[in-house]
Amino acid sequence: MSENLNIQQIRADFPILNEVINGKPLVYFDNAATTQKPRQVLDALLGYYEHSNANIHRGIHHLAEKATSEFEATRRRIQEFLNARLSEEIIFTYGTTDSINLVAQTYGRAFLKAGDEVIISTMEHHSNIVPWQMVCEETGAVLRVIPINDEGELLMDEYENMLSERTKFVSVVHVSNALGTINPVAEIIQKAHAVGAKVLIDGAQATAHIDLDVQALDCDFYTFSLHKLYGPTGMGTLYGKKELLDAMPPYRGGGEMIKEVTFEKTTYNELPYKFEAGTPNIADVVAAKAAFDYVDTLGKPHIAAYEHELLTYATDALQDIDGLRIVGQAKQKVSVVSFVMEGIHHQDIGVLLDQQGIAVRTGHHCTQPLMQRFGIAGTTRASFAVYNTTEEIDRLVQGLHKVKKMLG
Structure with missing residues (x-):
């Protein structure tokens, strides 16, 4: 209150x-488009550039080690925020859209085939429609849509009727950005798992308003953007169960996501770095920790x-x-x-x-x-x-x- x-x-x-x-x-x-940033986050962003600026993971000098430590501290902070089982289940992305595309273009391409079905809902943001359309066109999978009532609520009976052994993936928004509707994601996940489907929850609009526990939800993937949680823009998070992330092919190639490269063959890095190619958005990741701390201070x-x-x-x-x-x-x-x-x-x-x-x-x-x-x-x-x-x-x-x- x-x-x-x-x-x-x-x-x-x-x-x-x-x-x-x-x-x-x-x-x-x-605020549903982006929240403003408190002084604590602004100070953390400036503080990184003034006192810690260096590339991470690959350097042995003091600043590189300091920047790496601060960067990885945010990963552990997000693990705690989501109650994820392991820190390597936290993948840094550039936002919710990037995260959904990562899953669609890796898990979707690797495991969907002709005749499989992907379920989304009527209230999805374009970023949770278009990537699945693209993958369905490539694989021959079928995209199905949960209808809503006039109040802007999912018709859960219709959803349950849509589920079958053909359902391989369900990707739905936790909270509608256009309506504010909170969807019954725990029930959505449970019913999808009952037919063997995997589930991604788009949490872009939920993380600033709702307590989250990905283990309790038992979702397979959860994603959000920090700029809607009083944090910096250009920084997002994908949570995924370790066994699924391990099974997925890399999304981008380059530095950091590799163990060894020759002209004949490349072996890939372990999680979470397999999905974090190139120099990441270090400053905003570091500053994001201050946003989580701020929210937790208020409660x-x-x-x-x-x-x-x-x-x-x-x-x-x-x-x-x-x-x-x-x-x-x-x-x-x-x-x-x-x-x-x-x-x-x-x-x-x-x-x-x-x-x-x-x-x-x-x-x-x-x-x-x-x-x-x-x-x-x-x-x-x-x-x-x-x-x-x-x-x-x-x-x-x-x-x-x-x-x-x-x-x-």
């Missing part, structure tokens, strides 16, 4: 919240409870605006509200709110099939983080009344 958090003190940790946009104090409601349950207060407040306030309709009203949601306004294009809403210093996201949110399911071109999306306030939501409501008066 909010009494467990000092919101004004938290806001003071985020320098960008002092920005003035079009003469108005910034209201930042685009994930306290963050989730406060964000739920914001979601409830915003949902009630927005529904009082004539002609506004919230798209996606699942019983289980994170702090995302997507909406349409009768007779007003979502892009015009975004432009007019920006003139008032309010940052929201407009469009199809990289979920065009989901928008087609609802018969709309796109929505306006307000997404909340721990540093947002009810006073800012009041400004959003006032801003929308101005939009309605101008364009409605």
Whole structure:
């Protein structure tokens, strides 16, 4: 609950919240796209470049060893954050999209064949649609899609009916970026495993809001991006069960992912380095540890409870605006509200709110099939983080009344 958090003190940790946009104090409601970064993360990033900058793993001098130690400390921190069994089950990538492509292009190409079935859902981000389409086209596998109801919830009976011995892989989003829906991933995983299928969970929108335990979930793969968890951009994580990662061929070739190279033959490195070719995004990986520490200091349950207060407040306030309709009203949601306004294009809403210093996201949110399911071109999306306030939501409501008066 909010009494467990000092919101004004938290806001003071985020320098960008002092920005003035079009003469108005910034209201930042685009957290589902990327969260802002606290001073602790910014200091860690600068501190790496000032005191530790060197390439990792291959050097024996002091800075190389220091940078390597800090880099690997983040891997162990993520292992703890996810409750993974082994640190080598944590693969550094450049983001969720990169992670999904890694699995699709390695596990998918190696183990899928003609007639096999891959299941995704209607609410997937394009990054969890297109890679599977590509692999299915190459292998002859069939892509199947779990439908949703009008509230934006998966039809689990339909999902269960889709499962068969032909189902080899299920890849679904933990939390919808466009709707905020929390999917019943534990049930999805259990039912998929019952027919022998492997499961990837896209956790891009979940990690900032939901406590995670990959061993309890028993997922085969889990992926997320740090920039949605108050961390740097360009840095993501793929968790995979060791026996699956061991069986998968490398994704990229180059330095670090090898043990020995001759012109006749190359032998590959052990996990996790087999999938980490080339010089990685060292600085952002090092700084990411500060983001996990920051979230843990606040307490994930306290963050989730406060964000739920914001979601409830915003949902009630927005529904009082004539002609506004919230798209996606699942019983289980994170702090995302997507909406349409009768007779007003979502892009015009975004432009007019920006003139008032309010940052929201407009469009199809990289979920065009989901928008087609609802018969709309796109929505306006307000997404909340721990540093947002009810006073800012009041400004959003006032801003929308101005939009309605101008364009409605």
